[in-house]
Amino acid sequence: MAEMPIASSCDTGTLDFEKLVFAHGRFVLNVAYSVVRNSQDAEDIVQETFFKTFRVGNLEKVEHMRAWLGRIAWRLALNRVRSHSGNQKKIQSDDLLRTMPSRESDAEELLIQRERAILLERVLLSIPGDLRETFVLLTVEEMTSRSAAEILGIPESSVRDRLLRARTLIKEKLAALVEEINEP
Amino acid sequence: MNREELEKQLDDWLDQAAAGYGSTEARSGFEARIIANLNGRLKKRRWYYHWIPIAATVTALLFFSIYALRINFQDHGTAEIASIRPAVPKSGPEQSLNRSPAGNAAVPAAKSHAKRLRSVQSNGRFLSSGLSDQERYLIAFARAASEQNITGLSEDHKFEPLQIPELEIPEFDIPDFEIKSFEIEGLHASTLENEEKL
Numbered sequence A: 001m002a003e004m005p006i007a008s009s010c011d012t013g014t015l016d017f018e019k020l021v022f023a024h025g026r027f028v029l030n031v032a033y034s035v036v037r038n039s040q041d042a043e044d045i046v047q048e049t050f051f052k053t054f055r056v057g058n059l060e061k062v063e064h065m066r067a068w069l070g071r072i073a074w075r076l077a078l079n080r081v082r083s084h085s086g087n088q089k090k091i092q093s094d095d096l097l098r099t100m101p102s103r104e105s106d107a108e109e110l111l112i113q114r115e116r117a118i119l120l121e122r123v124l125l126s127i128p129g130d131l132r133e134t135f136v137l138l139t140v141e142e143m144t145s146r147s148a149a150e151i152l153g154i155p156e157s158s159v160r161d162r163l164l165r166a167r168t169l170i171k172e173k174l175a176a177l178v179e180e181i182n183e184p
Numbered sequence B: 001m002n003r004e005e006l007e008k009q010l011d012d013w014l015d016q017a018a019a020g021y022g023s024t025e026a027r028s029g030f031e032a033r034i035i036a037n038l039n040g041r042l043k044k045r046r047w048y049y050h051w052i053p054i055a056a057t058v059t060a061l062l063f064f065s066i067y068a069l070r071i072n073f074q075d076h077g078t079a080e081i082a083s084i085r086p087a088v089p090k091s092g093p094e095q096s097l098n099r100s101p102a103g104n105a106a107v108p109a110a111k112s113h114a115k116r117l118r119s120v121q122s123n124g125r126f127l128s129s130g131l132s133d134q135e136r137y138l139i140a141f142a143r144a145a146s147e148q149n150i151t152g153l154s155e156d157h158k159f160e161p162l163q164i165p166e167l168e169i170p171e172f173d174i175p176d177f178e179i180k181s182f183e184i185e186g187l188h189a190s191t192l193e194n195e196e197k198l
Helices: A017-036 A039-056 A065-083 A093-098 A107-124 A129-138 A145-152 A156-182 B003-021 B030-084 B093-098 B109-123 B133-156 B192-197
Strands: none
Touching: A017 A039, A017 A065, A017 A129, A017 B030, A039 A065, A039 B030, A065 A145, A107 A129, A107 A156, A107 B003, A129 A145, A129 A156, A129 B003, A145 A156, A156 B003
16 A cells, blocks of 8 residues: 555545544554564554544644555654563464454464474574564565655665565574484 | 566566555545544543643742732741840940849850851841840940941031142153164264165
8 A cells, every 4th residue: 555645635625534543553553562572562552652643633744644654653663662571471372463464363373373483483593683583574464665765764765675684584593493303 | 588578577577566565445434434533632632731831820829929028927927036135225335334144144145146146147137136235235236336427527627628739740751852863782884885775
């Protein structure tokens, strides 16, 4: 989905916040969820994001509302994760089920997806933070490299470079795991 | 399994894992819940902000009333001091000297001194209400003496403007000098070498 400027979100120029929530709420939720990995926390962050947006009030100057909201949610989510860094991050079972691409998949497929998510999360924790953040952000549905660049505040080329490096590192670690399993 | 095959399989695995990793399905009524909570928070905020102008008005009134009270109190204090100030002696220092010290015996000297200090500090003016008889006499004497001096001076002396005689400054005679020869120590100007050095 292309970037939706504020002018298209609001018909008359005055902001209709309900429309804003309906237009970008789920995107903001996914951005928050990609960081906090917990649907309840992600929803709280969405709440906070829109509240901050409403407090700002004058949003006519915001060019890319989606990326702007995503950036706020991203910062709030990072702050929340850092403030709870001492706590072990728990993956809720319903969260895992929601991450599945299709609810109509069979049980075996669901289990495989769950294992993949857990393994990927473990591998992600072992790579540098900037690479992890970029990779995680780009896993969000409807997220483009341009939006990710705006959210992270870096050039688009840097986003692509980070993504490439992250993928390479993840694959190296996965290959090492596969070798360990294959060794007698 | 060769390296390329492994690479391809890892790529596929990573794509599949990443596809669902960063997305979650919102619970039912997600948007409605967000909007309802938001409205609640905004209402609370509005209620809070209603108190700001009221608090500002009350504070302004409070400050104004304190200021007005302070001015009234100062005026009242000055009037009280003026009312307790004793009458100024009419006929000079003699009367003050003849006044009996028993007349002021009710007011201790220390109290009067403290009161005088307070009045000087608060008003910046010197009030004679707390002075002793000796001090009054001194002040009266100084006043009388200065008045006499001023009136005496105005009658006897008449000052005329100063007359300054014009000064004549003669022209300077500067004699003409002629430099005929000079001598530098350590050098003999007679030789060619020394001339070049010079």
